[in-house]
Amino acid sequence: MTNHHVDDFIKRISDKIETVSGKTIDEASERDVYVGVASIVNDEIKHKWIRTSDTYEKEKVKQVYYLSMEFLVGRLLESNLLNGGLLDVTNEAIKKIGFEPKRVYAHEHDAGLGNGGLGRLAACFLDSLASLNYPGHGCGIRYRYGLFEQRIIHGHQIELPDYWLKEDYPWETRKGDESFKIHFRGDVHMHKRIDGSLEFRYENTDQVMAVPYDIPVVGYKNETVNTLRLWSAESITREKDYLTSQQSQYYHHLDHKHSIEQISGFLYPDDSSYEGKELRLKQQYFLVSASIQHILRQYKKQQRGPLTNLPEHVVIQINDTHPSLAIPELMRLLMDDEHYGWDDAWKITNKTIAYTNHTTLSEALEKWPKTMVERLLPRIYMIINEINERFCRGLWFDHPELRNVIPELAIIADDQVHMARLAIVGSFSVNGVARLHTEILKKKEMKNFYCLFPDRFNNKTNGITHRRWLLQINRGLSRLITEVIGTNWIQRPNQLISLLRYSKDSAFLEEVDKVKLHNKRELAQFIYDRTGIAVDEYSIFDVQIKRLHEYKRQLLNIFHVIYLYNELKDNPTLDITPRTFIFGAKAAPSYHLAKEVIKLIHTVASLVNYDPDIAGKLKVVFLENYNVSLAEKIIPAADISEQISTASKEASGTGNMKMMMNGALTVGTMDGANIEIRDLVGDQHIFMFGLTADEVLAYYEYGGYNARDIYNTDERVRRILNQLNEGVFGSQEIEFKDIYYNILYHNDPYFVLKDFDPYIEIHELVEQAYRDRTTWLNKSVTNIAYSGKFSSDRTIQEYASKIWKLNQVPINKATDEQ
Known part of the structure; x- marks a missing residue:
């Protein structure tokens, strides 16, 4: 594939432009060239993608599913060309027909699927999984709008909608026939089956359709193409049903459709209101329910035996606490749909799910109001409550030394559901992302959990894909x-x-x-x-x-x-x-x-x-x-x-x-x-x-730091803060008083003056x-x-060998390419 002659490649671009845009190459715009090249790359990917899936299915290999609210993949055309061995020939061809390659590639909008390091890490991990021939896939949400598009007006940040999907996204394939229903709210009724076991039925639920859009993840110069599956929320009611209903119902239907589409509408809704919090919780359950239903369907389709064998074939890695509801959702599906008892379902769940922690900031450790979870996800709340009851009972009887701290370990405490605690209790591995971070988790933030589950805690220092961040x-x-x-x-x-x-x-x-x-x-x-x-x-x-x-x-x-x-x-x-x-x-x-x-x-x-x-x-x-x-x-x-x-x-x-x-x-x-x-x-x-981490933590715990002492003794610091307070930097005197007061009257919580x-x-x-x-x-x-x-x-090899127990699975070339 790397030996394509430039003139041959120009011919391919020309043919694609004629087919897709209906123009000759002489009439083509930069965007036409972008669309044509992307179409060629999709042709190159397609057969590899199918072969990769077929190989995983036939060989019944163990696979990892990486669940994350963010996948900050950036632009994919140049990356896919590089990994596919086509970048040099494409650059030469584009130049030869009179265009600048970088300007052509810039017609791809950055995918609005993430915010920062968490999402970029997930994207790097997917690249490494495919490039190292590991069977691993991403599961996320197909947000129609990204975080926001930032504009600066007179020095102030203004947020505009980031509608990154306003033009066709060439890398996604809609798989409508692989959709799943997701249930919110409603009533849960308990019935006894003939064998005496309990059955739970849901009535009057709000139903949403989770429709998958698949994006190929191309390995570097190999035959592996894994999948990033993004879920889009759609109404179950068909459009024509709106039109045949009465006018009063029609507007109700439109409101209902809009509220459903909000679930995959935009990344990180503002959670300062109850409605915003509930929408975030909806998004998280939507992601995990759709993903785990998909995982179980794949498992059964590939005839891998009873679901008690699931941990031998599947690992679900949850990226931070956002997908923690994967634990009760897998329990729900195993018990309510597959009729396993609690103990078997818990054993399967606990051996299948692994958790990555990304923070030491207590405010970033998610928790949800108990009543919100109970109303929005009644069956899930029942399961979380039962997990919590059993866990706390075990602590009381098996660890009397921890009885005084049970409220600090309980999954449900202070009328809140604590997601990090749920993730730790329900998973077989808890990893930090740098050596210091993991030590802080073990010795301070999660010390009592570490005492309970010392074998679960481990470190996997983050990494970046050198292919994009150096080679490309x-x-x-x-x-x-x-x-x-x-x-x-x-x-x-x-x-x-x-x-x-x-x-x-x-x-x-x-x-x-x-x-x-x-x-x-x-x-x-x-x-x-x-x-x-x-x-x-x-x-x-x-x-x-x-x-x-x-x-x-x-x-x-x-x-x-x-x-x-x-x-x-x-x-x-x-x-x-x-x-x-x-x-x-x-x-x-x-x-x-x-x-x-x-x-x-x-x-x-x-x-x-x-x-x-x-x-x-x-x-x-x-x-x-x-x-x-x-x-x-x-x-x-x-x-x-x-x-x-x-x-x-x-x-x-x-x-x-x-x-x-x-x-x-x-x-x-x-x-x-x-x-x-x-x-x-x-x-x-x-x-x-x-300051070192130990010094910072000691100041937080024992005090002893006074920002005013530095203000009073360091003339450079005093001058800067006075300039802020006196309006030297700003047209109004009050412009930066909040920064001034945060440092001097809230005692500089992040030690800016100290350092x-x-x-x-x-x-x-x-x-x-x-x-x-x-x-x-x-x-x-x-x-x-x-x-x-x-x-x-390196990071992925450590995850694969130490946590996932995953083998590399090289994909053979197609016969006609050999």
Whole structure:
């Protein structure tokens, strides 16, 4: 397939454009070319996809189903071309017919199926599963609208609908004949069967149809094509039935249809109201019920024996607490539909489901009002209640030492259903996503559960697919790596370690420097085109791109900018290396403080970027609507990777891995996977600062930190906060008082002031290191060399061998291709 001649491929594109768009290639637009190429790729994928499914069915292999509310897959055309071995020939063909490949690929809208690291991790995992020949599939929701499209108006974040499906999505296939009914509300009636067992019947339920849309997941240069199945909520009532009903009923039908479609309408509805909370709960049950019905139907269709054997053939991995209802739903289906008793159903469930925890933030550990669950999901609530009763009874009798903490372990407590507790009790594996994170879970956040189930807890440090995040987005660096160490690193990323041989090779370092400058030049042009801000391509590109959250501390970053601005205002001749601070972040629509930080970044930018005293030494750029495609433009150009979360708060991070892999150096706290990066590259190749996780946790537990003490003793801090309070950064004096009061009157909950001085100090070391280009490039190449450890291929191999007990299943080529 890689030997396609360019002219032959142009002929294929031409034929597709004529067939699909009804135009000649001379009349074709960029979008016509995009549609034509996508259609060719689908043709290439189709037979492999069928063969993959047939192989799994015939060989009755064990399969993993990855349940997640998010799959942030980004654009798929370039990725599918790369994995299918067609990218180079396609690029040449597109250029030869007069188009720019990147502009053609940009006609694909980023799939609005996720928000941040959680969803991007899921997408990386699917890529690695397919590329390593593992039988693994994703199950999610086909949201019609993504999180939101971010626009910045006068420095304020404005949310617009992200209707990513407004044009046909070429990768999805609707499978209407594989739909399932989902039941909400209604009455549950208990009856005795002839054999004395209990039967539960549901009446007066609200019924929704879950319709699957399948997206192929293409393995890298192999024959495996796995499936991402996304469920869409549709009304069971047919359109023509609306038209034949009375007019009063017709409008009722339309309202009903709209309420059903809301279930897969948009990602993360606002849960500040009861209705918003209930819609989120509906989404979660909709996902797990449809997915598990599908899994059981597949199992029975493939005649794999009684369902008591299910754990030998199927693993269900739940990505965070959102799909925790998979536990009671699998119990319900086994007991009510398959007539298993409680003990057998529990044994099957407990051996089938595994849980990944992604947070140490207590506010992020989901819980639902008991009455809401009981009303919306009456049968599910009965099962959760029974799980809780049996679990608490077991604690009382078998663990008298834990009797006093039963309320802290109970699944139903304080009139809330605690989803993380349900996930731990109902699964056979509980994993954290970085070594520090897992230790915090075991020793603090979930200490009592760890004492109960020590064998369940394990660590699987996150990873990223190096195929997209290096090979695809940084072609220049990838070619350079291949020239010196060969191509084996592409399929065995740990072989990037061979680059250490060249970390002091001046000729190689010079080439690395040229690639970085080229990438920075491209990003500088993109920034100018997008914002009108001209940035110095020779400046330090200091990058922080991630969700906007207090614990991620974009505020600390912008305080550093203000500090440098103040220094330059006091001494305009100060000798500093020019810096370009690049931010990309979305704040949750109802997260007031996060949105204030976005406004502060823009206000500081408007002052700094155009102050003649600064003479271009500082530039601040906020790139709106941060998403996967934007990350792909920024990451290859980054010099500095800002990973400055409050220690103990970031479970892992994956942006740290992506930027490390592209040669950026990390400025980071002792948090998440930063620690594992430091352990690999060594202290001399990373810039670590600030409080440790133990110190932060001790302050939270015992007190002893007073933000006012720092305000009173550090003149730099006092000046910055006074500037916020006095309206220096803003047209109104009250503009940033909320930030000011949060720090001084809520005692700086994320230790921005406490870590300010070490943060300034570490950036002085960054400045010194950057001036010595040879030393800097040596550090950069060392980071790239060790980054193979953070490929999601390694993570998936660990999941497969240690949790899932999954075997690789190579798919044979079709006979006519052999």
